[in-house]
Amino acid sequence: MEEVLELVGKEDGPTSMVLVGVHGDETCGVEALKALFPSLVIARGRVFVGYGNPPAISARKRFLERNLNRMFVSDDTLSPEDMESYEYKRAQYLKPYLQKSGAVLDVHANPWKEKQTFVICESNATDIANFLPTNLLVSGFDAVEPGGADYYMNSIGKIGICFECGYLDDEYSRKTAGEAMMAFLKARGHIENDIVPEVQSRVHIFYKGHAKTNNFKLSRQFTNFERITKGEIIGMDGGEAVVAPKDCLILFARNGYIPGADVFLLGEVLP
Numbered sequence: 646m647e648e649v650l651e652l653v654g655k656e657d658g659p660t661s662m663v664l665v666g667v668h669g670d671e672t673c674g675v676e677a678l679k680a681l682f683p684s685l686v687i688a689r690g691r692v693f694v695g696y697g698n699p700p701a702i703s704a705r706k707r708f709l710e711r712n713l714n715r716m717f718v719s720d721d722t723l724s725p726e727d728m729e730s731y732e733y734k735r736a737q738y739l740k741p742y743l744q745k746s747g748a749v750l751d752v753h754a755n756p757w758k759e760k761q762t763f764v765i766c767e768s769n770a771t772d773i774a775n776f777l778p779t780n781l782l783v784s785g786f787d788a789v790e791p792g793g794a795d796y797y798m799n800s801i802g803k804i805g806i807c808f809e810c811g812y813l814d815d816e817y818s819r820k821t822a823g824e825a826m827m828a829f830l831k832a833r834g835h836i837e838n839d840i841v842p843e844v845q846s847r848v849h850i851f852y853k854g855h856a857k858t859n860n861f862k863l864s865r866q867f868t869n870f871e872r873i874t875k876g877e878i879i880g881m882d883g884g885e886a887v888v889a890p891k892d893c894l895i896l897f898a899r900n901g902y903i904p905g906a907d908v909f910l911l912g913e914v915l916p
Protein backbone atom coordinates (compact mmCIF):
# COMPACT_ATOMS: atom_id res chain seq x y z
CA MET A 646 0.00 0.00 0.00
CA GLU A 647 2.97 2.37 0.52
CA GLU A 648 3.69 2.98 -3.14
CA VAL A 649 1.53 4.96 -5.52
CA LEU A 650 0.08 2.74 -8.27
CA GLU A 651 -0.17 3.88 -11.85
CA LEU A 652 -2.53 3.17 -14.76
CA VAL A 653 -1.58 4.23 -18.28
CA GLY A 654 -3.97 4.36 -21.23
CA LYS A 655 -3.11 3.48 -24.83
CA GLU A 656 -4.02 7.00 -25.99
CA ASP A 657 -2.65 10.33 -24.80
CA GLY A 658 -4.77 12.19 -22.31
CA PRO A 659 -4.88 13.99 -18.97
CA THR A 660 -3.20 12.91 -15.74
CA SER A 661 -5.29 12.46 -12.58
CA MET A 662 -4.94 11.04 -9.10
CA VAL A 663 -7.29 9.05 -6.87
CA LEU A 664 -6.59 8.91 -3.12
CA VAL A 665 -8.29 6.66 -0.56
CA GLY A 666 -7.63 6.14 3.14
CA VAL A 667 -6.16 9.57 3.87
CA HIS A 668 -8.02 8.90 7.13
CA GLY A 669 -7.11 5.30 7.92
CA ASP A 670 -10.42 4.38 9.54
CA GLU A 671 -12.45 5.42 6.48
CA THR A 672 -12.19 1.97 4.98
CA CYS A 673 -15.01 2.23 2.43
CA GLY A 674 -12.73 3.92 -0.12
CA VAL A 675 -9.92 1.45 0.55
CA GLU A 676 -12.22 -1.56 0.11
CA ALA A 677 -13.82 -0.07 -3.02
CA LEU A 678 -10.40 0.54 -4.58
CA LYS A 679 -9.19 -2.99 -3.75
CA ALA A 680 -12.30 -4.37 -5.46
CA LEU A 681 -12.01 -2.12 -8.53
CA PHE A 682 -8.30 -1.90 -9.20
CA PRO A 683 -7.42 -5.43 -10.41
CA SER A 684 -9.77 -5.13 -13.41
CA LEU A 685 -9.47 -1.38 -13.97
CA VAL A 686 -8.32 -0.38 -17.46
CA ILE A 687 -8.17 3.20 -18.72
CA ALA A 688 -8.21 4.20 -22.38
CA ARG A 689 -6.54 7.60 -22.15
CA GLY A 690 -3.91 9.41 -20.13
CA ARG A 691 -2.42 8.45 -16.80
CA VAL A 692 -3.98 7.84 -13.38
CA PHE A 693 -2.06 7.68 -10.11
CA VAL A 694 -3.79 5.71 -7.36
CA GLY A 695 -2.65 6.10 -3.78
CA TYR A 696 -3.47 4.80 -0.32
CA GLY A 697 -3.22 7.95 1.76
CA ASN A 698 -2.04 6.68 5.14
CA PRO A 699 -1.09 2.97 4.88
CA PRO A 700 -0.05 2.34 8.52
CA ALA A 701 -3.21 4.06 9.78
CA ILE A 702 -5.29 1.95 7.35
CA SER A 703 -3.64 -1.21 8.70
CA ALA A 704 -4.32 -0.05 12.26
CA ARG A 705 -7.87 1.12 11.36
CA LYS A 706 -7.06 4.47 12.95
CA ARG A 707 -7.81 7.96 11.63
CA PHE A 708 -4.08 8.79 11.79
CA LEU A 709 -0.92 7.93 13.73
CA GLU A 710 0.59 11.26 14.81
CA ARG A 711 -1.02 14.06 12.82
CA ASN A 712 -4.12 14.44 10.66
CA LEU A 713 -2.77 13.84 7.12
CA ASN A 714 -5.71 15.90 5.85
CA ARG A 715 -4.07 19.00 7.44
CA MET A 716 -0.47 18.36 6.32
CA PHE A 717 -0.74 19.62 2.71
CA VAL A 718 -0.12 23.22 3.80
CA SER A 719 3.01 25.36 3.45
CA ASP A 720 5.74 24.53 5.97
CA ASP A 721 5.63 27.95 7.63
CA THR A 722 2.20 27.15 9.11
CA LEU A 723 3.41 23.89 10.71
CA SER A 724 5.30 23.27 13.96
CA PRO A 725 8.63 21.39 14.15
CA GLU A 726 6.67 18.53 15.79
CA ASP A 727 4.21 18.46 12.86
CA MET A 728 7.14 18.20 10.46
CA GLU A 729 8.63 15.28 12.39
CA SER A 730 5.40 13.29 12.06
CA TYR A 731 4.84 10.32 9.78
CA GLU A 732 1.92 12.12 8.15
CA TYR A 733 3.99 15.19 7.21
CA LYS A 734 6.54 12.91 5.53
CA ARG A 735 3.76 11.02 3.79
CA ALA A 736 2.34 14.29 2.43
CA GLN A 737 5.78 15.16 0.99
CA TYR A 738 5.88 11.73 -0.69
CA LEU A 739 2.43 12.22 -2.24
CA LYS A 740 2.89 15.85 -3.37
CA PRO A 741 4.95 15.14 -6.54
CA TYR A 742 2.17 12.85 -7.81
CA LEU A 743 -0.38 15.58 -7.15
CA GLN A 744 1.84 18.10 -8.94
CA LYS A 745 1.91 15.86 -12.03
CA SER A 746 -1.90 15.52 -11.97
CA GLY A 747 -4.50 17.95 -13.27
CA ALA A 748 -7.13 16.84 -10.76
CA VAL A 749 -7.41 14.71 -7.61
CA LEU A 750 -10.33 12.76 -6.18
CA ASP A 751 -9.79 12.28 -2.45
CA VAL A 752 -12.32 9.78 -1.03
CA HIS A 753 -13.53 10.34 2.54
CA ALA A 754 -16.38 9.21 4.81
CA ASN A 755 -18.00 10.19 8.12
CA PRO A 756 -18.06 8.55 11.57
CA TRP A 757 -21.71 9.52 12.25
CA LYS A 758 -23.50 6.74 10.36
CA GLU A 759 -24.98 9.36 8.04
CA LYS A 760 -25.78 8.35 4.48
CA GLN A 761 -25.76 11.85 2.94
CA THR A 762 -23.05 11.91 0.28
CA PHE A 763 -21.50 15.17 -0.86
CA VAL A 764 -18.65 16.62 -2.86
CA ILE A 765 -16.31 19.21 -1.36
CA CYS A 766 -14.94 21.36 -4.16
CA GLU A 767 -14.70 24.89 -5.50
CA SER A 768 -16.14 26.24 -8.75
CA ASN A 769 -13.08 25.09 -10.75
CA ALA A 770 -14.29 21.48 -10.30
CA THR A 771 -17.92 21.85 -11.34
CA ASP A 772 -17.55 20.11 -14.73
CA ILE A 773 -16.25 16.98 -12.98
CA ALA A 774 -18.33 17.18 -9.79
CA ASN A 775 -21.58 17.24 -11.79
CA PHE A 776 -20.98 13.60 -12.74
CA LEU A 777 -20.21 12.35 -9.22
CA PRO A 778 -22.96 10.28 -7.53
CA THR A 779 -24.37 12.85 -5.12
CA ASN A 780 -27.04 15.55 -5.00
CA LEU A 781 -24.92 18.00 -2.97
CA LEU A 782 -21.85 20.15 -3.74
CA VAL A 783 -20.23 21.99 -0.84
CA SER A 784 -17.74 24.85 -1.29
CA GLY A 785 -15.80 27.05 1.10
CA PHE A 786 -13.80 24.33 2.87
CA ASP A 787 -10.42 25.63 1.65
CA ALA A 788 -10.94 28.77 3.74
CA VAL A 789 -12.14 27.07 6.95
CA GLU A 790 -10.31 23.72 6.84
CA PRO A 791 -7.14 24.05 4.75
CA GLY A 792 -4.60 21.26 4.45
CA GLY A 793 -6.09 18.37 2.49
CA ALA A 794 -4.88 17.07 -0.87
CA ASP A 795 -7.85 18.86 -2.47
CA TYR A 796 -6.82 22.14 -0.81
CA TYR A 797 -3.24 21.63 -2.03
CA MET A 798 -4.36 21.07 -5.62
CA ASN A 799 -6.51 24.22 -5.59
CA SER A 800 -3.58 26.16 -4.09
CA ILE A 801 -1.34 25.25 -7.06
CA GLY A 802 -3.95 26.10 -9.69
CA LYS A 803 -5.23 22.55 -10.23
CA ILE A 804 -8.50 20.81 -9.37
CA GLY A 805 -9.07 19.35 -5.90
CA ILE A 806 -12.17 17.27 -5.19
CA CYS A 807 -13.08 15.50 -1.97
CA PHE A 808 -15.92 12.98 -2.11
CA GLU A 809 -17.73 12.14 1.13
CA CYS A 810 -19.34 8.76 0.56
CA GLY A 811 -21.39 8.28 3.74
CA TYR A 812 -20.57 6.25 6.86
CA LEU A 813 -16.94 5.19 7.00
CA ASP A 814 -17.50 1.46 6.74
CA ASP A 815 -20.71 0.00 5.37
CA GLU A 816 -22.03 -1.61 2.20
CA TYR A 817 -23.64 1.61 0.94
CA SER A 818 -20.51 3.75 1.30
CA ARG A 819 -18.30 1.08 -0.33
CA LYS A 820 -20.66 1.04 -3.31
CA THR A 821 -20.82 4.84 -3.47
CA ALA A 822 -17.03 5.16 -3.21
CA GLY A 823 -16.58 2.80 -6.16
CA GLU A 824 -19.16 4.69 -8.21
CA ALA A 825 -17.47 8.00 -7.38
CA MET A 826 -14.07 6.74 -8.53
CA MET A 827 -15.48 5.44 -11.82
CA ALA A 828 -17.46 8.65 -12.40
CA PHE A 829 -14.32 10.72 -11.74
CA LEU A 830 -12.28 8.69 -14.25
CA LYS A 831 -15.07 9.07 -16.83
CA ALA A 832 -15.53 12.79 -16.25
CA ARG A 833 -11.75 13.26 -16.60
CA GLY A 834 -11.78 11.46 -19.96
CA HIS A 835 -9.76 8.39 -18.94
CA ILE A 836 -12.73 6.15 -19.74
CA GLU A 837 -15.61 6.83 -22.12
CA ASN A 838 -18.15 8.98 -20.26
CA ASP A 839 -21.61 7.39 -20.41
CA ILE A 840 -22.92 9.11 -17.26
CA VAL A 841 -25.75 11.65 -17.17
CA PRO A 842 -24.91 14.67 -14.94
CA GLU A 843 -26.61 14.74 -11.53
CA VAL A 844 -29.06 17.38 -10.32
CA GLN A 845 -27.15 18.96 -7.43
CA SER A 846 -27.80 21.57 -4.75
CA ARG A 847 -24.97 23.84 -3.67
CA VAL A 848 -24.00 24.82 -0.15
CA HIS A 849 -21.27 27.31 0.76
CA ILE A 850 -19.54 27.08 4.14
CA PHE A 851 -19.18 30.58 5.60
CA TYR A 852 -18.21 30.06 9.24
CA LYS A 853 -16.29 27.70 11.48
CA GLY A 854 -17.10 27.67 15.20
CA HIS A 855 -14.28 27.18 17.73
CA ALA A 856 -14.61 26.49 21.44
CA LYS A 857 -13.45 29.49 23.49
CA THR A 858 -13.34 27.51 26.73
CA ASN A 859 -12.57 23.93 27.73
CA ASN A 860 -16.29 23.15 27.92
CA PHE A 861 -18.29 23.65 24.73
CA LYS A 862 -21.43 21.49 24.85
CA LEU A 863 -23.95 21.23 22.02
CA SER A 864 -27.52 22.10 23.00
CA ARG A 865 -28.66 18.94 21.19
CA GLN A 866 -27.59 16.51 18.48
CA PHE A 867 -27.45 18.03 14.99
CA THR A 868 -27.62 16.05 11.76
CA ASN A 869 -25.20 17.21 9.06
CA PHE A 870 -26.82 19.88 6.85
CA GLU A 871 -29.68 20.31 9.31
CA ARG A 872 -31.43 23.68 8.97
CA ILE A 873 -31.18 25.96 12.01
CA THR A 874 -32.79 29.36 12.50
CA LYS A 875 -31.34 32.75 13.45
CA GLY A 876 -30.89 32.99 17.22
CA GLU A 877 -31.16 29.24 17.85
CA ILE A 878 -28.75 28.12 20.57
CA ILE A 879 -26.13 25.81 19.05
CA GLY A 880 -24.31 25.16 22.30
CA MET A 881 -23.03 26.53 25.60
CA ASP A 882 -19.37 27.61 25.68
CA GLY A 883 -18.47 27.80 29.36
CA GLY A 884 -21.55 29.68 30.57
CA GLU A 885 -22.17 31.54 27.33
CA ALA A 886 -24.76 30.64 24.69
CA VAL A 887 -23.49 30.37 21.10
CA VAL A 888 -26.31 31.17 18.69
CA ALA A 889 -26.86 30.89 14.93
CA PRO A 890 -26.08 34.29 13.33
CA LYS A 891 -28.76 33.73 10.66
CA ASP A 892 -30.95 31.04 9.14
CA CYS A 893 -28.42 28.50 7.85
CA LEU A 894 -27.26 24.86 7.80
CA ILE A 895 -25.04 23.24 10.41
CA LEU A 896 -22.57 20.41 9.97
CA PHE A 897 -19.74 18.61 11.77
CA ALA A 898 -21.23 19.72 15.13
CA ARG A 899 -19.52 18.23 18.17
CA ASN A 900 -18.63 19.00 21.78
CA GLY A 901 -15.23 20.61 22.43
CA TYR A 902 -13.06 20.31 25.52
CA ILE A 903 -9.97 22.26 24.42
CA PRO A 904 -9.98 26.03 23.79
CA GLY A 905 -9.72 26.47 20.01
CA ALA A 906 -11.27 23.08 19.18
CA ASP A 907 -13.38 22.98 16.00
CA VAL A 908 -16.98 22.51 17.12
CA PHE A 909 -19.22 23.21 14.09
CA LEU A 910 -19.44 24.59 10.56
CA LEU A 911 -22.21 26.82 9.20
CA GLY A 912 -23.24 26.94 5.57
CA GLU A 913 -25.87 28.50 3.37
CA VAL A 914 -27.70 27.19 0.34
CA LEU A 915 -26.59 28.90 -2.87
CA PRO A 916 -29.19 29.73 -5.54
Ligand SMILES: [Zn+2]
Pocket residue numbers: 667668671752753754
Ligand atom coordinates in the same frame (compact mmCIF):
# COMPACT_ATOMS: atom_id res chain seq x y z
ZN1 LIG B 1 -11.80 11.73 6.10
